[in-house]
Amino acid sequence: MTAPRILLIEDAEAIRVSVEAALGTAGFEVRARADGEAIEQDLVGFRPDLVVLDVLLPGRDGFELLSLIRRNSAAGVVMLTARDGVEDRLRGLGEGADDYVVKPFVLAELVARVTAVLRRTGRTRPTVEIGDLVVDAEAGMALYAGERVDLTTTEWKLLSHLAAHRDRVRSKTQILAAVWGYDDYAENLVEVNVSTLRRKLEQHGPRILHTVRGQGYVLRGEVG
Template structure:
């Protein structure tokens, strides 16, 4: 299956640590990502990059996220996922009412944000095809996995773990990286990863050869060859 050009995502977030983490997570998931610390040049950025989706913080220096959302809706068909530290229902309803496609409250888990971005792109018809690893097909859009002729029944956590490996196909990822992406912390409870990987591997191997490999001293890698 040939991959089309990856969806373009523009991240507007003034907190550098969050901006860098979001940009990295989206890039690792296969998106083409640009980022800015504010909306000072939003109009020009929309013309230059023609993003498929904008990840937009609400509390920004200068024009806030709601004002920038109105600019986007006047000039672009891009999807919009808003980020905010405000968890009040009124703020969320305001953002959605003014045209945002989804609303993520800080603090958030990066894997969840990637899933939300993917879901919005799916609704706008701009997602990439499923990830294929040998006979294993991971349907990112549909939220399911199929190995050969059989559907693989997974819990929600097992799916998140598999999705993270799919987003990093052919790359070794550590237990800490998986913990941070799926559970939101990486300094404790590595056995969570071990238990879920063991169960996930057993379910996959019930339908075909091993594709989720352990790399001693480093972590795990999802690939079709040993």
């Protein structure tokens, strides 16, 4: 299954470049445009799963493009605007936008909102979520706070096993059997790999992989 496709229409270059990079890092396939002049072709040729749409655009504005999208596509729509008036937000949502983000915004929040809309519209793969961590088994990808976590094959297998048993303590023996295929030695192998995985995760957010003394390890969102 391919990554969800995002069409980004934003005329401010700095915002367009940063949003495109953030969405790409999060694992989406992104096509970025400075205006909506090619939107008819993009809806047919690129077939986006979701459109991130600025309101104030040269030529056709975001509301006109929203109407066009709703007539021709089932794609989700997240609108961006510098306007913070309630009227604009109500208009966008009333005309079919799925969400509305007011500038300035935090990139991680936008990625999270895009992901949430895709999930509601059934355009994402089944995932496991623990706090801000999203583990996508089909894509072989983990996102933490909207950023992709760079993992080795072994680290991915370890994370997948712990995610599949979220909130349940897994012993070193159980982890050895699931990840390496044996269960009677080399417990230090688990300790080393858990330590490395934990360090990589904590580069993106708070501790989510916990040690339960004398029992093993558990993946859970709350501190404990």
